[in-house]
Amino acid sequence: MTKLLKTPINAAHLQAGAKMVDFGGWEMPLHYGSQVEEHHTIRNHAGMFDVSHMVVSDLIGTGAADYLSKLLANDIARINNSNALIGKALYSCMLNEEGGVIDDLIVYWMGGDRYRIVTNAATRENDLSWMNSVLEGFDATLTEQSKVAMVAVQGPEARELVIAWGADKLGAEVGKDIKSLERFFATEYDGWFIGRTGYTGEDGFEVMMVEDKATLFWEEMLIAGVKPCGLGARDTLRLEAGMMLYGSDLDAVTTPLESALSWSVGLDPAERRFIGRELLDEQKERGVNRKLVGVLLDGRGVMRDHQKLFFGGEQVGEITSGGFSPTLNRTIALARIRADVTENCEVEMRGKMVPVIIQRPLFVRNGQPI
């Protein structure tokens, strides 16, 4: 067995009695007792995740914007064309030549020709080798920041607590700066990077820092009343919020248009020849064969990944992410099904066919069921 990697906050998790699991080669907290309670904490108060396993890379150079324009399905020009947008974040997929998703990511424009990119941990090697191979010929450098740790502080009370922390520890001006951040914007201060982004459907911040400051930040947040939460709650929160998980809902043989991510694909202007564009143009023209939907089941039981969906006795797709929704107190799922299926289906659960409701892939946003 290979030795698991540890984040700088690992000891604090063990001390708090976390149940640790192997996640993409990292020893990460699954929960600290009850993942359902942690879920409710973030929907109703404030909780935090150690997400230091995620991959942070900085891109700089006069060719950076052109590079991102080729690398990303979303159009970097949406966020880098005015000084008012400095710090703005963009969600995008990066695609292979066949239009399949290599990974989904967040890129922040930090002004000038500086960008920060956050990609998934489980896909690290493949992502970095792809990003570096595309970089050839562009006047820009991409540097992985392996000494950067990240803590996501999320929930309706998270914003106030992080603003108060910033004012107290980094100074009144920084506190004001954090307070003035609009959603999906980030700011930097002396090695701290604070983005009003997240993966829960709640307000909050993702805070990046040099690794030797991570445990102190974690402890200061604990004292402020922020509860530690594990990957279990992170998964049910993102599922309720209809956010995709790479490897489950997204993969290298499925395009963003087949994944309810058309909004994150910039097909205009037609001159922007990003990688994977050909198939997307073709799909836009002809329509897609498969689509990603939300699935609701009104009753007991929990839908699980890979359970099959049927319509009129015929299999039309399968669950890509299934689970229990603590907010709705019932099971919910994301599924990929035949694009022509618009009516309700049946899911095969433990040998039984159970009727389910097909809806758009969004269940909860800002604490409220949708």
Add this chain to the structure above:
Amino acid sequence: MSEIPATLKYSNSHEWIQLSDDIATIGITDHAQALLGDIVFIELPEVGEHISEDGECGVVESVKAASDLFAPIGGEVVEVNENLGDAPEQVNETPYEAWILKIKIDNASDIDNLLDATQYQAVVDAE
């Protein structure tokens, strides 16, 4: 370390059994609930149903997985814990109080097949 009360009997499939005359009260052990994680639904058998030893007598569904509940002893279901319908988390919180079903035992001699706390501890340690 999970709790294993000395006063109860146990099965290899992680049920606990409390015996009172010919009635067996059955739940799942502390070790089992910790492995499952948060329990979100419990499917109970019908009262009056007859279940043979090692037969399925319900489903415990957690955030992680669905897991069959097996009768550690054969008999007729005489009572089920309806409170668990609205509050399945009781099984996580107090596994030895949150009983799941009660069975009227067919053969008293089957009790001899059950494990005591020391034997069950060995089962847990071997995992």
